[in-house]
Amino acid sequence: MKQRPTIVWFRNDLRVEDNPALRAAVDRGAVIPVFVWSPAEEGKWSPGGASRWWLHHSIISFDDRLRKLGSRLILRDEPSLVALRSIIKSTKAQGVFWNRRYEPAIIKRDAQIAEQLRADDIEVKTFNGGLLFEPGSILNKSGGPFQVFTAFWKTCLRQPPPQRTPTPQTIPAPKSWPRSQNLKSLQLEPVIDWSAGIRDAWRPGSEEAQKRLRKFVKGPLSNYEVGRNQIDIDGSSRLSPHLHFGEISSGQVWRAVMKSGAATKKSTQVFLAEIGWREFAHHLLYHFPETTDQPLRDSFKRFPWSHDARALRCWQTGKTGYPIIDAAMRDLWSSGFMPNRARMIVASFLTKHLLIPWQEGAKWFWDTLVDADLASNTLGWQWTAGCGADAAPYFRIFNPILQAQKFDPNGAYIRRWVPELEALPTPWIFKPWEAPAKIMRSANIRLGEDYPEPIVDHTEARTAALSAYDSIR
DNA sequence: TGAAATGTTGGGGCG
């Protein structure tokens, strides 16, 4: 064993299990776990409000876990290189290990930091701790990146499955600990406490991630193909924020699902394909770093978007007059989450009914989702708008009424999040503006006062969208 | 990981 400790620079990999950077450092001897809060280095895509809330609590949970293994988490809020150099100096650390991230700004920053540290004669080792397959390693026959999901995923499935990294039973402490700031000083929690809804819905940390995984594999997994679309029930795993912060690895999820004994079942395959979409998103962002802000397809740079601030505000605050849209947007604002089916419906509405740029939707999701992930968010919005890889065709315009009838058939989700419509009988709750006056009176709803009139007419909006898309063909 | 428009079919009402 070496005398000098190794720094493990934790980022979106806040776990002890299946963590290659941590494992490699433990094998060397003493370890100094470090987390640096330096959002400016992430540019315009630094963590949003909901993500910061999550991070605050995830750090508490992770520090607890480390302490049980004889270690602790050192916190800093200064530029990453400054923090690492200062810790190296005060602890005589011999090296810095970390698991790679693949966001464009982070790749650039990490490359610079690695170069500087190596110039200081510090050993730098980086690992793949976040993805099943390394971006850049999955290529089509002509050596380029895949732009169609099924071809990409088929190729992935032919690769050897990622191996589990053994969990350290103890994490050797250094002779002395460097200075650490307290968590409060990072100011991750909101000044005005808006997080009550999120607190009720989520518990950050690895332990909870493992619990959710076990519960999901035991129950909803077998019905995932159908259940994931049922907005009122939500048969999804809800692992996305845990995966984003690396509280659980995609490999752990993968293996738990494969071991469940239903590996060949359709529902299992469909679920694994969702993990596949997460991979696909990261690989695409790696190959096309500008797509966080620019459409992948050039023709969309000419798209006649509408910059209607008032309509955007209606969408954000859940006041569009379309109950399923408003329910989902209020769910997001309150709980920091939205079922995937609902995400597709509201995203289609923003880009196609309101013709508002997908970037506006991406920004809003980025700030409000607890699972906000630059790769997945970028792919999702470009997919919806029709300007991305393997995107929904321009003519695929969700009908918010039909989608609600199909996936929230009893209106339970709408009633939960749009309580002013609670008394409206089910056939009308999807389209209150068509309800007979008598029904509206007995439900005690005055359209335009208690609940908004629809901000656009579906049929007109659809026609307008089709001609807008036609204009760039 | 749609929806709407258009086309086709076949049963039943009716003269």
Next chain:
DNA sequence: ACGCCCCAACATTTC
């Protein structure tokens, strides 16, 4: 009994 029309119900195509 027969032909005609209407129109669900389903299929296909178009956006």
